[in-house]
Amino acid sequence: MIKVITFDLDDTLWEVTPVLIRAERRVLEWLEQHCPELSQRFSIQAMRAMRMELVKSRPDLVHQISEARRFIMQTAMERAGTNSTRAASLSRQAMEVFLQARHEVELFDAVEEVIAELHSSYTLGVLTNGNADIYRLPLGRYFSFSYSAEALNSSKPLPLHFEKTLEKTGASAAQIVHVGDHIEHDIEAAQGFGWHTIWMNRKGRENISGIKPSATVGAIDQVPAAVHHIDAQLQSAADQ
Ligand SMILES: [Mg+2]
Known part of the structure; x- marks a missing residue:
């Protein structure tokens, strides 16, 4: 039985694909507003390349997909000149924006x-x-x-x-x-x-x-x- x-x-x-596309778009919009130095410093292509590089650098995060995403945002912000305390805080808030959108699913x-x-x-x-x-x-x-x-x-x-x-x-x-x-x-x-x-x-x-x-x-x-x-x-x- x-x-x-x-x-x-x-x-x-x-x-899942439309949900992820929307969530990523919403995070980008949020970052443009709250961390303008990031989008001024890096193109979307440059961000993608950085993401590939950073994912490889943290094999310990392979199953921690939210933390990996947050870590990438924090590092990108730091490279754009944001100080690390602010980058840590902004990346946590951006991740909340992502997760909120991640749950807007259409069954x-x-x-x-x-x-x-x-x-x-x-x-x-x-x-x-x-x-x-x-x-x-x-x-x-x-x-x-x-x-x-x-x-x-x-x-x-x-x-x-x-x-x-x-x-x-x-x-x-x-x-x-x-x-x-x-x-x-x-x-x-x-x-x-x-x-x-x-x-x-x-x-x-x-x-x-x-x-x-x-x-x-x-x-x-x-x-x-x-x-x-x-x-x-x-x-x-x-x-x-
Ligand atoms: Mg599946």
Whole structure:
């Protein structure tokens, strides 16, 4: 019997690219107003190059995506001549502007209804590599737990998200289904732990990976039927 369903967030419950583009634009506007020396000193291209250089310089921040972004802003400001106390403070405020926009997500059709329905029969959790926090959204009330890359200092497909879920729920691997859009980070990784998987393939991409999800869906409203199907197969295997 399936007891637990975990969900990836970005590109599984909402589309992430427009959210990130808007969040970055809003931070740039904020910086132009509050730290004009930065945009006067560096072009957007120069900022991008600096970002690449700084990301490489801090491998310790690989899972800390918000802190990495903040650190890059602080360093860029310092290089533009802002003193470091002010740069630290401004970069924290700019990060808040980013995170505010990061949570202005538009849920895919039927997400709220389907999650509410599944919540009545299953324990629901979130396993994300991104910096959206489900508990900052109304949808968060349906989720019993959420593991992010930042909280665990680890990202899928590394084992920690999956190990923590097993520990938290007390469920066995065969009682869990993970739903996600990324064939390696979500599907292959969860299968590696013996979990069932539902691949969210909204754009009907061809699966050339050789990885076989337990089920593939094109939209979230197909998830309840897919879970029931997995359950039915488990039941018939147990009956034989
Ligand atoms: Mg995703």
